[in-house]
Amino acid sequence: MLVIRRRAGESILIADGIEIEILETASRHVKLGIKAPKSVSVLRKEVRLTQDHNLAAAQAIPLDLLGEALARFQAKPANGRPAHNSLNPAPPPPISRL
Amino acid sequence: MPQCDTKYFGTIAYDAHAVIEFPAGLAAFEQCRRFLPVEDAGRQPLLFLQSLEDARLCFITVPVLAVDPGYTLKMSGEDLAQLGRDKLPAIGPEALCLAIVAMADGAPAANLLAPIVVDLVSRRAVQSIRDDTAYSCRHPLAPVPEAAPCS
Numbered sequence: 001m002l003v004i005r006r007r008a009g010e011s012i013l014i015a016d017g018i019e020i021e022i023l024e025t026a027s028r029h030v031k032l033g034i035k036a037p038k039s040v041s042v043l044r045k046e047v048r049l050t051q052d053h054n055l056a057a058a059q060a061i062p063l064d065l066l067g068e069a070l071a072r073f074q075a076k077p078a079n080g081r082p083a084h085n086s087l088n089p090a091p092p093p094p095i096s097r098l
Numbered sequence: 099m100p101q102c103d104t105k106y107f108g109t110i111a112y113d114a115h116a117v118i119e120f121p122a123g124l125a126a127f128e129q130c131r132r133f134l135p136v137e138d139a140g141r142q143p144l145l146f147l148q149s150l151e152d153a154r155l156c157f158i159t160v161p162v163l164a165v166d167p168g169y170t171l172k173m174s175g176e177d178l179a180q181l182g183r184d185k186l187p188a189i190g191p192e193a194l195c196l197a198i199v200a201m202a203d204g205a206p207a208a209n210l211l212a213p214i215v216v217d218l219v220s221r222r223a224v225q226s227i228r229d230d231t232a233y234s235c236r237h238p239l240a241p242v243p244e245a246a247p248c249s
Binding site: 044046047049050051052053054055056057058059060061063065066 | 105199212
């Protein structure tokens with residue numbers, strides 16, 4: 001990994017047309033300004049991770065494979081605390097039970 | 099009573115009031131807005147979120163508190179606005195907080211980085227991606243098998 005030390009107000013250029021400017025630094029965060037062509041996708045990494053996870057989750061999951069995890073939940077119901085799996089705050093039904 | 103085709107349970111009838119709506123869809127599925135939560139008695143605490151727009155799409159979810167009883171919610175103002183709220187809902191009485199399950203390297207894992215928050219009053223939902231690194235997007239649901247010792 002390339003490591004570059006920069007201060008607020010300084011920039012980094014990547015390829016043709018991508019500029020990342022350090023706008024502000026604080027003890028726990030850095031604010032970046034990003035200039036890039038419209039064709040370049042700019043995403044927070046956690047958004048991409050979640051997209052990938054959702055795409056994997058949309059594939060068929062062999063329910064039997066979840067058995068071991070389920071057995072663990074049933075044996076230890078969330079340390080005795082309710083798991084809050086209810087869709088009904090007060091009034092009736094709204095959940096489809098098979 | 100309306101009916102829908104589902105990915106795991108064939109055709110089922112459902113209560114129209116049970117439907118939840120994601121005004122912004124879900125990451126990578128922004129066009130999918132309406133889902134039906136389905137509970138299978140033998141598979142609790144899992145909750146299946148069946149798309150009403152695409153029968154082939156069904157997310158398997160688990161309540162975050164079942165995975166991590168100490169889980170604390172963190173949502174952006176934008177995500178709260180999707181639910182029609184201005185402050186964090188309480189998990190349980192006000193909102194259902196679910197983690198989507200997917201297979202990761204052959205084992206089921208839950209995304210605690212981006213839980214689904216369902217407002218129990220408005221029945222609107224959002225997949226709220228955290229901006230911190232407190233939780234993993236691949237939290238293992240089953241104990242990780244120990245690596246075989248080298249011989």
